[in-house]
Amino acid sequence: MARYAMTIDLTTCVACDACVLACKMENNVPDGYHRDWTEQKLTETPRGLDLEMFSNRCHHCKNAPCVAVCPTGASFVKDGIVLVNKDLCVGCRHCISGCPYGARYFHPAGYVDKCTFCDHRLGSDREPACVEVCPTSSLVFGDVNDKNSEIYKLLKKRDNKVLKAEKKTKPKYYFLVSTVEKAKRSVA
Amino acid sequence: MTQLTRRKFIRITRSAILGSAAVAGSSLIMSRPGESAIGADGKTGNSSDEMVIPSYCDVCFMGCGINVTVKNGRAVKIEGNPVHPISRGKLCPRGTGGLGQLYDPDRLKTPLMRVSEDKFKEVSWDEALGFIAEKMKKIKEDYGPESLALLKHGKGADQFVKLWHDLGSKTEGHPSYAQCRGSRDAGWSLTFGKNPGGIERAALDKAEVVAFIGAHLGENMHNVTVQDYTTGLRNGARHIVVDPRFSVAAGKAKYWLPIKPGADIALLLAWMHVLIYEDLYDFEFVEEHTIGFEQLQSHVELTTPEWAATYTGLDAEDIRNTARELGEAVPNAFIFPGRRFAWYGDDTQRARAMAIINALLGAWGSETGIYLGDRIRIPKFPFPESHHEAAHALDVKYKYPLGQSTPVQDIIEASIPGRLKGGWQNAPVKGWLVYSTNLVRAVPNPEIIAEAAQHLDLLVVVETMPSEITGFADVVLPDTTYLERFDIMNAPEWKEPFVSIRQPVVKPLYQSKPGWWIARKLADKLGLGEAFNYDNFREVIEYQLNQLGSSIKDINSKGGVLKKEFEEPTMRFRTPSRKVELFSRQMLRAGYDPMPRYLKHPEPANGFYRLLYGRVPQHTFSRTTNNSMLMEVYPENRVWVHPDIAAVHNLKDGDYVVLKNQKGVRSNRVKVFVTKRIRQDCVYLPHGFGRTDRRLTRGFEVGADDNELLTEYKLDPITGSTGSQVNCVTFV
Numbered sequence: 001m002a003r004y005a006m007t008i009d010l011t012t013c014v015a016c017d018a019c020v021l022a023c024k025m026e027n028n029v030p031d032g033y034h035r036d037w038t039e040q041k042l043t044e045t046p047r048g049l050d051l052e053m054f055s056n057r058c059h060h061c062k063n064a065p066c067v068a069v070c071p072t073g074a075s076f077v078k079d080g081i082v083l084v085n086k087d088l089c090v091g092c093r094h095c096i097s098g099c100p101y102g103a104r105y106f107h108p109a110g111y112v113d114k115c116t117f118c119d120h121r122l123g124s125d126r127e128p129a130c131v132e133v134c135p136t137s138s139l140v141f142g143d144v145n146d147k148n149s150e151i152y153k154l155l156k157k158r159d160n161k162v163l164k165a166e167k168k169t170k171p172k173y174y175f176l177v178s179t180v181e182k183a184k185r186s187v188a
Numbered sequence: 189m190t191q192l193t194r195r196k197f198i199r200i201t202r203s204a205i206l207g208s209a210a211v212a213g214s215s216l217i218m219s220r221p222g223e224s225a226i227g228a229d230g231k232t233g234n235s236s237d238e239m240v241i242p243s244y245c246d247v248c249f250m251g252c253g254i255n256v257t258v259k260n261g262r263a264v265k266i267e268g269n270p271v272h273p274i275s276r277g278k279l280c281p282r283g284t285g286g287l288g289q290l291y292d293p294d295r296l297k298t299p300l301m302r303v304s305e306d307k308f309k310e311v312s313w314d315e316a317l318g319f320i321a322e323k324m325k326k327i328k329e330d331y332g333p334e335s336l337a338l339l340k341h342g343k344g345a346d347q348f349v350k351l352w353h354d355l356g357s358k359t360e361g362h363p364s365y366a367q368c369r370g371s372r373d374a375g376w377s378l379t380f381g382k383n384p385g386g387i388e389r390a391a392l393d394k395a396e397v398v399a400f401i402g403a404h405l406g407e408n409m410h411n412v413t414v415q416d417y418t419t420g421l422r423n424g425a426r427h428i429v430v431d432p433r434f435s436v437a438a439g440k441a442k443y444w445l446p447i448k449p450g451a452d453i454a455l456l457l458a459w460m461h462v463l464i465y466e467d468l469y470d471f472e473f474v475e476e477h478t479i480g481f482e483q484l485q486s487h488v489e490l491t492t493p494e495w496a497a498t499y500t501g502l503d504a505e506d507i508r509n510t511a512r513e514l515g516e517a518v519p520n521a522f523i524f525p526g527r528r529f530a531w532y533g534d535d536t537q538r539a540r541a542m543a544i545i546n547a548l549l550g551a552w553g554s555e556t557g558i559y560l561g562d563r564i565r566i567p568k569f570p571f572p573e574s575h576h577e578a579a580h581a582l583d584v585k586y587k588y589p590l591g592q593s594t595p596v597q598d599i600i601e602a603s604i605p606g607r608l609k610g611g612w613q614n615a616p617v618k619g620w621l622v623y624s625t626n627l628v629r630a631v632p633n634p635e636i637i638a639e640a641a642q643h644l645d646l647l648v649v650v651e652t653m654p655s656e657i658t659g660f661a662d663v664v665l666p667d668t669t670y671l672e673r674f675d676i677m678n679a680p681e682w683k684e685p686f687v688s689i690r691q692p693v694v695k696p697l698y699q700s701k702p703g704w705w706i707a708r709k710l711a712d713k714l715g716l717g718e719a720f721n722y723d724n725f726r727e728v729i730e731y732q733l734n735q736l737g738s739s740i741k742d743i744n745s746k747g748g749v750l751k752k753e754f755e756e757p758t759m760r761f762r763t764p765s766r767k768v769e770l771f772s773r774q775m776l777r778a779g780y781d782p783m784p785r786y787l788k789h790p791e792p793a794n795g796f797y798r799l800l801y802g803r804v805p806q807h808t809f810s811r812t813t814n815n816s817m818l819m820e821v822y823p824e825n826r827v828w829v830h831p832d833i834a835a836v837h838n839l840k841d842g843d844y845v846v847l848k849n850q851k852g853v854r855s856n857r858v859k860v861f862v863t864k865r866i867r868q869d870c871v872y873l874p875h876g877f878g879r880t881d882r883r884l885t886r887g888f889e890v891g892a893d894d895n896e897l898l899t900e901y902k903l904d905p906i907t908g909s910t911g912s913q914v915n916c917v918t919f920v
Contacts, residue, residue, distance in 0.1 A: 012418040014406035014436050017803035017821040020285040031820065049864060051439030077506070131269060135278045135411050136418035151447065169633040180421060183443050185510070 003080035004117055004144045005172035006131075007154055008054050015040050015053035019130035026118060026129035033105050035115045036130055047184050055130065055139065058082055058103035058115035059163070059171030061171040066095035066104065074112075080144075080172055081119055086111035100167045103159050117141060144172070207463055208690045230678040241693040242269055242748025244678050246670030247282040247289065248808040249342055249364070250274065250387055251678040252411045253749060254283060256671065256693040257752075263287055263671060263694050271747035273684035274387060280409035280869075281806045281821065288817035289669050290694070295652055296666035297698035308664070313701065313709070316663050317378035321683035321713035323646040323662075324355075327618045333357040334579040335618040337599050341625040343675040343690065344667065347725070348623055348650075354711065354719045356576035359599060359617065363630035366595035371807075371909035374592055375539020378772050379547065384525040384558050387412060387680055392524070393419035394556045397517040399428040399510070401452055401542060403526035406436035409805040426517075428510045430455060432800060433828065433872050434865035443510050448501035449798045449870050449913060450532050450789035456541035457786055459498035459511040461488040463548045467606030468515025470550025477761070478547055480771025480783075499786065501867075514549060522551035522558055528802070533902025533911035536590075537784040540772070544784070547768045553759040560757045563733040564750065567735035571730045572719055588908050589778050595908030597631050603640040619646035623665065623703060627808040628656035629876070632898035632912045650706060653814060654883040666700040673702035674725040677732065687727065687736065687750045689743050718825040780906055789902075789914065791869075796850060796916035797833065798870040800896040810876040825891035826861035828872035834862045837919045847873075847917040849897040854920065858892035871917060 015038035033074035036057035043050045060082045067075045067082060073144045082096075084104075084115050087088050089111040096112060099182035107113040126132065131139040142151035160178040197246040228585075244250045245266075253272020257265040266286045270277035299316035300308040321386050322595075327335050338348055342829035352360060364370075373383035383388065392398060392405075393416040405417045417437075421427070427441035430452065438444040447455060463469045464485050474481050493507035500507070514521045523542045529535050551557025581602055584594050587610065601607045603617040614745055628634045634656075641647055641660040649661040658664045675690040696702070699908045704725040711720045723727055726740070733739050738750055763769050776782040792798050805823035807813060827847065829839060839845060841862040847855040856878040864873055877891030 009422070011440070012421050013441075014409075014418075014805065016281050016406070016414075018279060018281040018409075018805075020821055021281050022267070022279075022341050025284070025287070027734050031816065041208050042863070044864070048444070049434050049439070051436070051865075053436065053439070079810055087207075102538055117227070127268075132277060133284055135280050135409065135414050136406075137278075137415070137422075138418070138463065153321065180440055181426065182425075 001079065001145065003145045003172070004118065004141065005080060005144045005174065006128075007062065007140045007151055007160065007174045007176050009138045009140075009176045010052055011176065012136040013053050013055055014136055015055065016135065018133045018135055019055045019139065022133035024130040024158060027116070029113070030108055032108070033113070035105075035113065047182060052178075054175065055102070055134075056103075057130070057173065059101050059169070059173040060117065062170035062172065063168065065100065065167075065169060066096040069094040069098040078119075081117050082114070083116055083119065084112050084114060100164050100169060101171075106178075128130060138142075190656055192827070194361055218257065229453070237611055241691065242272075242688075242692060242744060243671070243690050244272070244688045244748075245279070245283040245286060246342060246344075246690070247286050247812065248409050248410065248457055248719060250412070251343075251680065251688065252279060252283055252690055254279065254286070258693055261694060263290060269747060269749070272511075272688060272749050273682060273751070274412040276412070276415065278411060278415060280411045282409065282808050282812060283411065285806075285812075285815055285817035285821075286671065288815035288819075289652065289812070290671045290697070292653065292814060292816065294654065294814055294885055295698065296654060296658070296664060296700070298666060300664040301698070302662045303370060313699065316369065316665060317706070317709050317713055319798075320646065320648055320663055321710060324619060324714060327645055328355065329627045331581065331618055334359050334581045334613050334615045334783070337361070337428065337603075337617045337620050338623070339596060339599065339625060339627060340623040341493065341680070342623075344670070344673070344703035345623040346676045346703040347720075348621060348721070351707045351711055351716070353578050354576065354716045355573050355714070356578050357899065358578040358580040359594075361596040361599045363625055363627065365593040365597050366597060366908050366910050367530050367630055367632070367912075368528050370529070370591070370595070371535035371904050371907045372525055372527070372539045372594060374590060374907045375536045376525065376543045377592070378536070378590065378763070378775060379543035379769055381760070385561065385681055387682060388525050389561045389681070389683070390416070390522065390524055391559055391561050392416040392425070393423070393558050395420060395520050395522055396556070397426045397428070397513050399430065399514060399523045400437055400441075401430045401456075401523065401526055402531075403524050404431065404435040404437055404802055405438065407805055408527070408803045424525045426513060428513060428649055432867045432870050442507065443495060443499075443513070445502050445506060445510065448499070448867070449800065451496075451786070453534065453538055453541050454496040454499040454786040455502065455507060456538070456545060457488050457491035457784070458507050459514065459545055460484065460491045460541070460548065461491045462493065462511035463510055463515045463545070464488060466512070466515065467512070468512060468518065469548040473519070473550030473552075474548065476772050477552075477759075478768040479765050480769060483525055483771040484720040484783060486504070491786075514545075519550040519554050520556040521549050522546050525558070528902070529677075530904070530909040531910075531911050531913040532789050533904050533914070534784075535904045535909045535911055536906040537781065541784040544770050547770060552768065559683060560759065561683055562754050562757060563681040564679045564685050564736070564752055566677055566679050566687060567732050569731055570721070572721060574719065579614065579630055581613065581615045581617050582608075583614060587612045588906065590775065590780070591907045595910070596627065597633070597636070597910055598908060600627070600631065600636055600640045603643055605643060620644060620648065622647070622649045622657055624651065624660075624811050626655045626657050628660075629895050632853075632895065632901040632910050634896055635899070650703060652700070654809075654881045655810065656880055657882060665706055666698060666703045667706075668696045668700045671695040672700065674704070674729055675702075677729065677741045683754065685752050685754060687743075689740070689748050691729075691740070698752035731798075775888050775906075792916040793850065796918045798913060799847075799849070799894060799915045799917045800870050800872045800913060801875045802872065804874045807874070807876050810879065813876045813879055813890070814884040816886060820885045823890065824859065824860040825874040825877040827892065828861045828863055828866045830866050830868045831862050831864060832861065832868050833871075839919060845919045846917040847871075847892060847897060847914050848920045849899060849917050851899045853897055853899055855892035855897055856889055
């Protein structure tokens, strides 16, 4: 059985928002809403400033709290992808507060919407819109159960982490740790 | 006709437009045959089927290949074109958000004519063009054709350039010269006989070590450049970022050198010193291809890292280590050329210093450095020969013997009687046609534009959007966006030579018309119609493609792109010595330093901070700061302030402040971003915001405009480049 997942490479993402705009057009996300977004985190280390930039979205958790709290079964998991059946969604929004990543929004048409990994493209030769557009090629999508897949190999090869591991939701959006070698930096 | 005054910048608001004059009935408004969108399958954009039409982007000027999905005559999606060599299926956020430009409800919809100091009225194309033609004829008769100036940017201007030549005027300028790449290209040409390219031919993907001097890739989102840049990072490239600001690129670099603004040449001279005196340069390249090495060697004998440390505020060891990092990677290291080069008035010399280091690194003509490109030559369309010997209002070669174009600010000043000194003005400038460039937001000391406007007999602006420059116009003509028109094809010099097509994907909205149509109709009214021997620009493209053994139908079946095999060009240096000139005799003869020298620039006054400016990934100049898609992801700029300075001025993150420059000019209010990502002696403001045209419903008075604070500039004597990082601000 397939288990779809995604990686983001912290070596290369510049948080440019191309992924956000491509997603909005591909999925008809209404103005003012988004299924993915970008973040920048500045930290100060003994070696100097450190800037982490990444695109963010639903983490498609294996133990998805949004699915657990959904009273109608509208939220469900298929091949590792967390989805919403909008016909079953009653708009109670428990899933929105249940999501540790803030990855869901209430669509003005009256249901909860979120990243689908562009599941409508599965089986075609197209990648999810965010992956395709990314000018820095920071996103990789694929089946982690397929040992020949690029994502499987990347996760074997590269140090990676997940966000909010302590929530024990087993997210499937992996952050590949930056490989940039950094000299001790002067601070302005 | 009474003399119009333009003392007041007119915001094109509903109230400023008299009535809503009926303009229907004019045949000029109707869409012409062949102007409808044509897909790869030959169907038009109005078919109910969904189809994908290839073209190339114009949200910035790189020309990336796009595929536009059109449904029921409406464009619904723009994606990167996978077969296009400078897109490779990917796009930056601006290109992805191009539909926000096409469907911006605030677009200019009809021709507008000024009827009084503060009123425009809607007019027909026939009336607008008739008025313009009469004024142009009068100016030509009274002063000569060179008194008509064309100020422009982008591919859409092509047929205006032709019209200008047919008229007999060579008075043309574009801000992408003196405000951007001019000094860079001149510095590289003086060294190598050639510039590093409109799309930089820089092997960011293959080099081991790359230095960036203020270039902020990752915030500057030129698609293919960023693709190669991040491929390099993935492959383990070591980057050295020299920037007063901890830019995105600095965040991804091995070294960040937070240099004191204005001291770049000192650092570059110290790098030369280390490369030469530690024998870390490319001996073979220097021996075989350069002249002037001995002069350079003695020139940089004393410019040690310790010497540079005192001016740059950097640690001497960091300077030495980064020079070694570059030198030890020879020949797989280079300095990235960078853009928006007009900083301190010694810009051509800074470009020279960077070019000289690239020569020492053996980077020119190298597959892992600044490689040589190849291109497809677009065949000439058989336009009738122009009868005129075109003249220029300015003797540019006299003023800038080593310059490569005309600085726009000189054309602007030439419009003010008695303003230009030095006896190099041949004729007054009395009329402007401004195509697709918001001069008020591009040229420093923008007040001079308002002053010049008072003296002009004619000011025409061709634009898609109301903007600061349209407010000064006599006539505003609504241009089509790039998604509604044919333009000349794009065939840049590149590692994969190609030709790509720009074509309409939807019919022009409102009464907008493409630049070629406007130029052609104007030619008719000027009695120059015969010079435009086509009815639709599509014919020109079809002819050129036929000459290349293709056709519009054929190129569309190939994804909108034609390619050819790369042919390795021979390395030739078109300098006077036919060598790479480390020491430039032609500069010496023209009265300039033959090798770059470091000159100290004045410090900000107490309580003032140098104003630095730059890009964000989501915007291009002021072109996009009303685009609903791009404004959604980046709605407002912020001024970056170091925490120590914020404390001095009692500013908190998120506070609104007004910036006041050394001359007392105040900005619109802008949010403060308190961050250690910037030095204490400067602030940083992303460009393009603080729009003043009320009709821009999303951009109006959102954030602050850096350009209005750039009231001073230091002129680069070699090119006329307007060094603009000489302005300082405080908070009020």
